[in-house]
Amino acid sequence: MNAGQDRKQIFVQEVAPRDGFQNEPVFIPTDAKIALINALSDTGVATIEATSFTSPKAIPALSDAEAVMRGIRRNPDVCYSALVPNVRGGERALAAGVDEFNLVMSVSETHNLTNLRMSREQSAATLSECVKVAHEAHIKVNLSLSCVFGCPMEGDIDTREAFRWVQRFTDLGVDGITLCDTTGMAYPTQVASVVEQFRTLWPESRLTLHFHNTRGMGLVNVFAAVQMGADRFDAALGGLGGCPYAPGATGNVCTEDTVHMLNLIGYHTGVQLDALLDCSRRLRALVDHELPSQVLKAGKRLTVHPVPRSFEAIRARAAARTAL
Amino acid sequence: MNAGQDRKQIFVQEVAPRDGFQNEPVFIPTDAKIALINALSDTGVATIEATSFTSPKAIPALSDAEAVMRGIRRNPDVCYSALVPNVRGGERALAAGVDEFNLVMSVSETHNLTNLRMSREQSAATLSECVKVAHEAHIKVNLSLSCVFGCPMEGDIDTREAFRWVQRFTDLGVDGITLCDTTGMAYPTQVASVVEQFRTLWPESRLTLHFHNTRGMGLVNVFAAVQMGADRFDAALGGLGGCPYAPGATGNVCTEDTVHMLNLIGYHTGVQLDALLDCSRRLRALVDHELPSQVLKAGKRLTVHPVPRSFEAIRARAAARTAL
Numbered sequence: 001m002n003a004g005q006d007r008k009q010i011f012v013q014e015v016a017p018r019d020g021f022q023n024e025p026v027f028i029p030t031d032a033k034i035a036l037i038n039a040l041s042d043t044g045v046a047t048i049e050a051t052s053f054t055s056p057k058a059i060p061a062l063s064d065a066e067a068v069m070r071g072i073r074r075n076p077d078v079c080y081s082a083l084v085p086n087v088r089g090g091e092r093a094l095a096a097g098v099d100e101f102n103l104v105m106s107v108s109e110t111h112n113l114t115n116l117r118m119s120r121e122q123s124a125a126t127l128s129e130c131v132k133v134a135h136e137a138h139i140k141v142n143l144s145l146s147c148v149f150g151c152p153m154e155g156d157i158d159t160r161e162a163f164r165w166v167q168r169f170t171d172l173g174v175d176g177i178t179l180c181d182t183t184g185m186a187y188p189t190q191v192a193s194v195v196e197q198f199r200t201l202w203p204e205s206r207l208t209l210h211f212h213n214t215r216g217m218g219l220v221n222v223f224a225a226v227q228m229g230a231d232r233f234d235a236a237l238g239g240l241g242g243c244p245y246a247p248g249a250t251g252n253v254c255t256e257d258t259v260h261m262l263n264l265i266g267y268h269t270g271v272q273l274d275a276l277l278d279c280s281r282r283l284r285a286l287v288d289h290e291l292p293s294q295v296l297k298a299g300k301r302l303t304v305h306p307v308p309r310s311f312e313a314i315r316a317r318a319a320a321r322t323a324l
Numbered sequence: 325m326n327a328g329q330d331r332k333q334i335f336v337q338e339v340a341p342r343d344g345f346q347n348e349p350v351f352i353p354t355d356a357k358i359a360l361i362n363a364l365s366d367t368g369v370a371t372i373e374a375t376s377f378t379s380p381k382a383i384p385a386l387s388d389a390e391a392v393m394r395g396i397r398r399n400p401d402v403c404y405s406a407l408v409p410n411v412r413g414g415e416r417a418l419a420a421g422v423d424e425f426n427l428v429m430s431v432s433e434t435h436n437l438t439n440l441r442m443s444r445e446q447s448a449a450t451l452s453e454c455v456k457v458a459h460e461a462h463i464k465v466n467l468s469l470s471c472v473f474g475c476p477m478e479g480d481i482d483t484r485e486a487f488r489w490v491q492r493f494t495d496l497g498v499d500g501i502t503l504c505d506t507t508g509m510a511y512p513t514q515v516a517s518v519v520e521q522f523r524t525l526w527p528e529s530r531l532t533l534h535f536h537n538t539r540g541m542g543l544v545n546v547f548a549a550v551q552m553g554a555d556r557f558d559a560a561l562g563g564l565g566g567c568p569y570a571p572g573a574t575g576n577v578c579t580e581d582t583v584h585m586l587n588l589i590g591y592h593t594g595v596q597l598d599a600l601l602d603c604s605r606r607l608r609a610l611v612d613h614e615l616p617s618q619v620l621k622a623g624k625r626l627t628v629h630p631v632p633r634s635f636e637a638i639r640a641r642a643a644a645r646t647a648l
Contacts, residue, residue, distance in 0.1 A: 153628055189590060294540035319443070
């Protein structure tokens with residue numbers, strides 16, 4: 001595979017430091033977070049969602065947001081984003097020097113209430129203030145919409161309902177929209193349809209897809225999305241992640257598995273897969289459980305294995321049988 | 325989703341009783357194998373590869389092949405196939421009443437020698453005799469070709485080389501050909517290309533695809549294959565399986581995850597997913613480890629979860645904030 005300029009670019013956004021670590025039962029030491037983000041900064045990913053400026057009481061796992069943002073080495077080619085839940089969080093994020101706010105609300109009223117303790121209207125009002133804070137500070141702002149492909153409590157969500165929130169925040173001038181499959185309910189024909197509709201309605205918008213592998217379809221959904229022209233994906237190193245409010249939910253689509261597949265099917269991610277696998281091994285040492293990553297366990301497709309030590313003897317015995 | 329006749333039929337072939345159980349370190353009792361196959365017979369799968377008539381010394385896990393075949397209840401809508409490695413195995417399979425022989429060789433010389441202790445030419449000569457045995461007995465015979473999408477020791481395999489073996493056995497009049505991704509090296513654009521070429525060269529042949537999920541692309545490859553018109557897949561309940569001679573190899577593509585996806589994207593499998601999940605829970609109790617199945621753990625996409633018990637209080641508190 002030649003990584004030529006003739007290949008279409010796909011942007012890979014690493015979310016493990018935020019969406020992954022926030023669900024880890026054991027606090028990852030700040031120094032380890034910084035070291036991992038520094039290593040990820042050299043892999044070629046386009047964006048790293050580094051932390052969350054939520055209340056330290058709400059998400060103790062990320063209570064070191066300022067220390068992480070101030071401690072990391074900044075690669076000028078990488079956008080360092082952070083989750084911002086409200087104006088107070090936005091002010092903290094600005095002071096800590098983030099490149100982009102990532103705002104989150106759900107298109108499911110039930111999920112938004114359960115997860116964020118607000119109605120969607122209340123979330124939209126709060127996040128609109130955050131958009132203003134970002135604009136006044138001249139930094140980028142992205143809106144992530146949860147449960148676009150289904151809600152674990154409500155079931156299917158009408159795409160028109162999801163798009164109503166896209167329109168509302170597009171009107172406010174956000175720099176990008178992420179459609180999130182928060183609990184792994186998306187399936188490839190649905191993804192293809194939603195991406196096609198989105199690109200027709202908002203051809204100039206920066207669209208990101210965020211998939212989980214809960215029902216095994218994470219990479220299928222990435223494949224279906226790129227077939228429809230999507231070019232930007234959230235993914236988590238090792239497949240870390242999951243939503244504590246969605247029972248049975250499992251990890252984000254795995255960054256190294258995603259890059260491995262995108263390379264094979266002819267896209268240019270700019271990501272050095274070997275460096276990414278080094279990061280994943282480092283992550284594995286930080287958490288107290290196996291990672292869902294498949295390529296971490298099996299190796300790259302063409303990492304060939306040696307023949308057994310008895311191979312020549314096997315071949316000789318086989319040849320002798322034919323000679324009889 | 326309506327399971328109407330207007331949907332294209334996809335045939336699901338269950339291989340866990342052979343390709344799965346042969347790799348289990350603990351012997352599954354014969355009665356348990358029979359009970360599982362009987363339960364699988366009522367799920368709507370098209371074929372069950374029930375066992376292997378290899379030497380009991382070579383594969384002790386399946387040393388009860390005769391007892392299994394004679395013990396199961398036969399659903400007339402299901403084809404009960406078995407792996408047949410040689411004429412002696414074919415005679416045993418006939419005596420035990422199998423519906424179809426499944427013959428296996430590798431398109432990689434190194435893999436064939438390592439796995440079967442024969443050159444490919446020696447395998448082809450042996451299997452040609454098995455085809456004759458099947459034809460004389462008027463039962464069906466399928467050829468499964470391993471490593472079509474890559475060999476863990478040789479790397480990429482030229483598709484023309486794989487197709488040379490397809491042509492050779494098609495000339496012998498086999499009833500079907502299975503292209504196997506033995507160690508999970510296939511990727512979706514490769515799969516699409518191979519399926520398209522196969523269907524152009526042998527439009528009348530019954531083609532089966534056999535994928536492993538070693539690098540996370542099992543379902544992506546199924547999706548890419550159905551997009552090119554493939555309509556028959558091997559899959560293993562729970563995602564059981566793996567090849568003992570391929571380091572790092574993991575399970576077959578999971579039957580319930582495959583059926584779950586195929587149903588969602590608009591195909592008719594005829595398989596009752598709930599009954600299949602019951603079988604998978606039964607399988608989980610038989611083996612001493614977790615199964616790779618995602619749908620077994622997470623549930624079907626629209627199996628919605630109840631809201632938290634505190635939901636009405638959350639909603640009331642949110643509403644009170646707006647009223648302030």
